[in-house]
Structures are given as structure tokens and as C-alpha cells.
Amino acid sequence: MKSINLQRTESLLMELVPEALSTLKDSRINTLAITGIDCKNGKYDATVYYDGSDYTKQEKQVLNSLLSKASGHIKTYCLNATGWYKCPNFKFKADDTLEQSMKMEALFDKIKSKKQD
Template sequence: MSDNIKLLRTQSILKEIIPEALSQLNDPLLRGLCVVDVECKRGKYDAFIYLDKMGLSELEQAEILNKLKKVNGYLQSYCREAEGWFRAPKFHFKFDDTLERQNQMDALFDKISKELKKDD
């Protein structure tokens, strides 16, 4: 139980610190990124950071992920120093598409609802 609490605490801390670290960078693409969620795995050795797409194209998303790989070491150092950790998790960045999927499902349910009303 306490391990779960520690994991949730780490996720919450990372969700606050990573945007701070990104805001310190000189790259305007990275500075404006919004962290949607953080999920730690493997005993806090890996952290999956989910970012908001904000209407970015596939090409822009690929460019941003490439830049994030380059600054990964800086982000880990920032987190270690900010929290006094001996070690920071390895970051894996992904763009969150749950909002898009939810909107698609809502549209499907609306379509089904209209079809059912039309048949009655």
C-alpha cells in the first residue's frame, strides 16, 4: 500500500516539475508543451509522460519527440536537483490521444442516438 502511495506521489511531483523544466528551455516548441499525465512503471525507473497534442501535425509531433530525446538528460538533472533525488526515472514522451478517441466515441453515440430516433 505504501509503495502505491510513493508511486502516486512521484507521478504527481513529476507532473509539476517537468513543465517547469520545459519552461526553462530556449526552444519555444518545448516551452509551450502541456503535460497531461505521468505514469511511472517498473518501480519508478521509467516514467511515461503524456503530452497534449494541441492541434499539432504529425510532423511537428515527431520533431518535438526528437527534441525531447535530446533534452532528456537535462530534464532528469532538473528533476534530481529540484527534489533532491539520487536518481530520476528514464522519461518516455508520448502524445496523448485519449481526448480524440473520446470525441470519436461521443460522435458515434450521437450518430447511433439520431439513427434510433429516426427509426422510431
């Protein structure tokens, strides 16, 4: 169970990170859909999850590299917007949960159709 302060931090970052990305000129990442943020160690580390369902493995690696390079800009944006003394270090990961749930639904449908036969 996460503390209320940590949940507030994650919620605020869910608003600020997409705003910060939208100010970048790189079209590959400035419209990237952020699906979740998971803060660890207080506010020192945050994993940012983006919708990776439309990208190949190589494209995800490129996106992770671009996002890592842009993390300084994102931190500065968050610090300016919040007035915090310290901003978390961002780590970026593709969120494949939607893709996995679609595969699970397809499997359940297949099982259901076999049972009906």
C-alpha cells in the same frame, strides 16, 4: 494498483516536468501541456504524455525527438528540485485520448440521431 510512493512520484513529476520544459528556449516544447506521467519499474522509467491533439504525425515525431534531446535537462532539473539520488529515464508520447473520446462522442451522437429518425 500502484503503491502510494509511486503515485507520489508521478504527482511530483507532473509538477516538475512542465516547470523544466518552461525553462527551455525552444518555443515548440516549452509550453507543451503535460497530461500524465506513468512510472514503471519503481522510479527507473517514466512515460510522459503530452497533449497531441493539435499536432500531425510528423509534428509529433519532431516533438518526441526534441523532448528526447531535452530529457537530460529535465532529469537535472528534477534532481535539483527534489534532492533525489536517481531520476527516471523519460520516454515521451502524445496523448490522443481526448481526440479519441471526441470521436466516440460524435459516433454516439450519430447513433442517437439515427434512432430518433
